[in-house]
Amino acid sequence: MKGRRVRMAGVAVVLLALAAAYGSHVARASERGLAPVAAPSPPAGDAEAVARGARLAAIGNCMTCHTATGGQPLAGGLPLRTPFGVIDSTNITPDKDTGIGDWSLDAFTRAMRQGVSRDGHLLYPAFPYPHFTQMSDADIAALYAWLMSRASVNAPAPHNALIFPLGFRPLMAVWNRLYLPPESAASATSAASATARDAQAQEVARGRYLVESLGHCGACHTPLNRLGAERRDRALQGGTLEGWDAPALTDLAARPTPWTQAQLTNYLRTGYASEHGAAAGPMRTVTRSLGEAAPEDVEAIAAYLMTLQSNPNAAAPPAAASVHLSTAPANGATLFAAACASCHGAGAAMSIDGHRPSLSFSTAVNADSPRNMVRILLDGIAWHESEAASFMPPFAGTFTDAQIAELANYTRARFTALSPWSALDAQAVARLRKESPSR
Ligand code: HEC
Ligand code: HEC
Ligand code: HEC
Incomplete structure (x- = not known):
């Protein structure tokens, strides 16, 4: 916590210095307010646009992001951890007093493209407008039609806990000037899709548009700079959020089993793919949401991702043929037999009846950093409706830091032929425990 405060104070100092440099922009403390409208304009009710908006x-x-745990849909109040402190999402139901019910399409479009609220105050980039800015007019209008057709919920805006002076929204004018991509990028992407000659090129162009704009995959999968902006020179090369590593999407061909386009499509739509570990952590909610999207759009995303793989025939890491259990911690073996083997042992029902692959294929177990392995052990994989077969219990309250480290090190040694994670011990687990907002 102390380390975070120091880091955030550092961010604040840098932004303040920039504010001095860009004084004239900050002086224009906010944008012009747009007049409230009495009823959605254009009016909601175009069923076709509403249906398209839902899938988008x-x-x-x-x-x-806009629904609190156990809260009303889209009524906001979910706390998001960012380099600027904790920011709560807002109410985007069509409620006139506390939501966006008195927003015109113009006001909504400005929020999506420029990160400016209807009354003119600047929004924080925890709202992924740096990606949404590239959306087409038609897609923004469909989203508007869908939102205006949702149930209204009266839920006042929450109070954000941002470190001074970051709670001062006008500073975002400096941030936008530095990092908001020009809107012209949007027309470039749509132009590319218009001129794409054959069906396959069109699919890839559509996938690229969705990944870069609405899908905002880079918000998690791209590393951030010290001011919380994505490093465009390292797009999709792997980021860290809420205690999880979002692995690089540019070396999917170098996993224990190289991803195929069909596996990617399945994974993105369901959270599962043959020969790959299931989606966990924040990626689980992404895949659950993508399951409601138009299937051809998800296929397009997978098609585009395949074009990012620089060397599709890159040598995959050695398979787990020659495991080096001699170096594995003995305690780990005992703990694994007691707590894990019923699901992950050879011959467990999960792998035989459930057709789930062995942990040898898990990206987390094969990753350079032990972060996701430890995260999965601590958090488990939450129970979801009828998906009993995909439940993994959380072990955060069961095992000590030292035991979690032993289990992780043993799993690595038993299921891969890779070298052990250096320095994964009780202290490292204690640090990783603190990275997640939920504990
Ligand atoms: C990663 C989380 C996240 C996602 C995904 C997200 N939002 Fe938001 N959104 C936020 C946060 C946080 C805010 C509040 C920002 C602030 O107060 O500065 C916000 C604010 C907004 C606002 C401005 C509301 C106001 O009162 O000023 C609109 C409109 C909005 N979001 C629409 C959307 C739409 C439409 C989508 C889906 C296409 C979406 N958001 C997806 C986090 C998210
Ligand atoms: C909220 C953050 C977040 C967003 C947004 C997000 N991801 Fe992820 N993604 C993750 C995390 C964290 C993991 C690692 C989870 C795991 O190992 O189960 C992951 C894993 C993946 C994987 C598996 C990689 C592997 O080798 O195992 C793929 C593929 C992927 N994401 C694609 C996407 C695409 C495409 C998008 C955009 C449509 C996207 N992600 C958006 C956080 C995110
Ligand atoms: C009740 C059954 C159950 C138990 C007990 C259990 N797991 Fe899991 N575990 C799962 C399920 C289900 C998944 C999702 C895996 C899939 O479908 O690919 C999973 C996933 C994982 C993954 C990540 C695979 C990936 O990349 O997505 C790891 C690592 C893991 N478990 C390790 C362990 C360890 C170590 C233990 C013991 C401390 C353990 N599990 C106990 C059911 C269980």
Whole structure:
């Protein structure tokens, strides 16, 4: 916590210095307010646009971020941890007093493209407008039609806990000037899809448009700079959020089993793919949402991802043929037999009846960093409706830091032929425990 405060104070100092440099922009403390409208304009009710908007919202994951745990859909109040402190999402139901019911399409479009609220105050980039800015007019209008057709919920805006002076929204004018991609990028992407000659090129162009704009995959999969902006020179090369590593999407061909386009499509739509570990952590909610999107859009995303693989024939890491259990911690073996083997042992029902692959294929177990392995042990994989077969219990309360480290090190040694994670011990687990907002 102390380390975070120091880091955030550092961010604040840098932004303040920039504010001095860009004084004239900050002086224009906010943008012009747009007049409230008495009723949605254009009026809601175009059933076709509403249906299209619903499928697009699934790609944008609007529901996940704008719904508090156990709260009303889209009524906001979910706390998000960012380099600027904790920011709560807002109410985007069509409620006139506390939601966006008095927003015109113009006001909504400005929010999506420029990160400016209807009354003119600047929004924080925890709202992925740096990606949404590239959306087409037609897609933004469909989202608007869908939102205006949702149930109104009266839920006042929450109070955000941001470190001074980051709670001062006008500073975002500096941030936008530095990092908001020009809107012209949007027309470039749509132009590319218009001129794409054959069906396959069109599919890839559509996938690229969705990944870069509405899907905002880079919000998690791209590393951030110290001001919380994505490093465009390292797009999709792997990021860290809420205690999880979002692995690089540019070396999917170098996994224990190289991803195929069909496996990617399945994974993105269901959270599962043959010969790959299941989606866990924040990626689980992404895949659950993508399951509601138009299937051809998810196929397009997978098609585009395949074009990012620089060397599709790259040598995959050695398979787990020659495991080096001699170096594995003995305690780990005992703990694994007691707590894990019923599901992950050879011959467990999960792998035989459930057709789930061995942990040898898990990206987390094969990763350079033990972060996701430890995260999965601590958090488990939450129970979801009828998906009993995909439940893994959380072990955060069961095992000590030292035991979690032993289990992780043993799993690595038993299921891969890779070298052990250096320095994964009780202290490292204690640090990783603190990285997640939920504990
Ligand atoms: C990663 C989380 C996240 C996702 C995904 C997300 N939002 Fe948001 N959104 C936020 C946060 C946080 C805010 C509040 C920002 C602030 O107060 O500065 C916000 C604010 C907004 C606002 C401005 C509301 C106001 O009162 O000023 C609109 C409109 C909005 N979001 C629409 C959407 C739509 C539509 C989608 C899906 C396409 C979406 N958001 C997806 C986090 C998210
Ligand atoms: C909220 C953050 C977040 C967003 C947004 C997000 N991801 Fe992920 N993604 C993750 C995390 C974290 C993991 C690792 C989870 C795991 O190992 O189960 C992951 C894993 C993946 C994997 C598996 C990689 C592997 O080798 O195992 C793929 C593929 C993927 N994401 C694609 C996407 C695509 C495409 C998008 C955009 C449509 C996207 N992700 C958006 C956080 C995110
Ligand atoms: C009740 C059954 C159950 C138990 C007990 C259990 N797991 Fe899991 N575990 C699962 C399921 C289901 C998944 C999702 C895996 C899939 O379908 O690919 C999973 C996934 C994982 C993954 C990540 C695979 C990936 O990349 O997505 C790891 C690592 C893991 N378990 C390790 C362990 C360890 C170590 C233990 C013991 C401390 C353990 N599990 C106990 C059911 C269980």
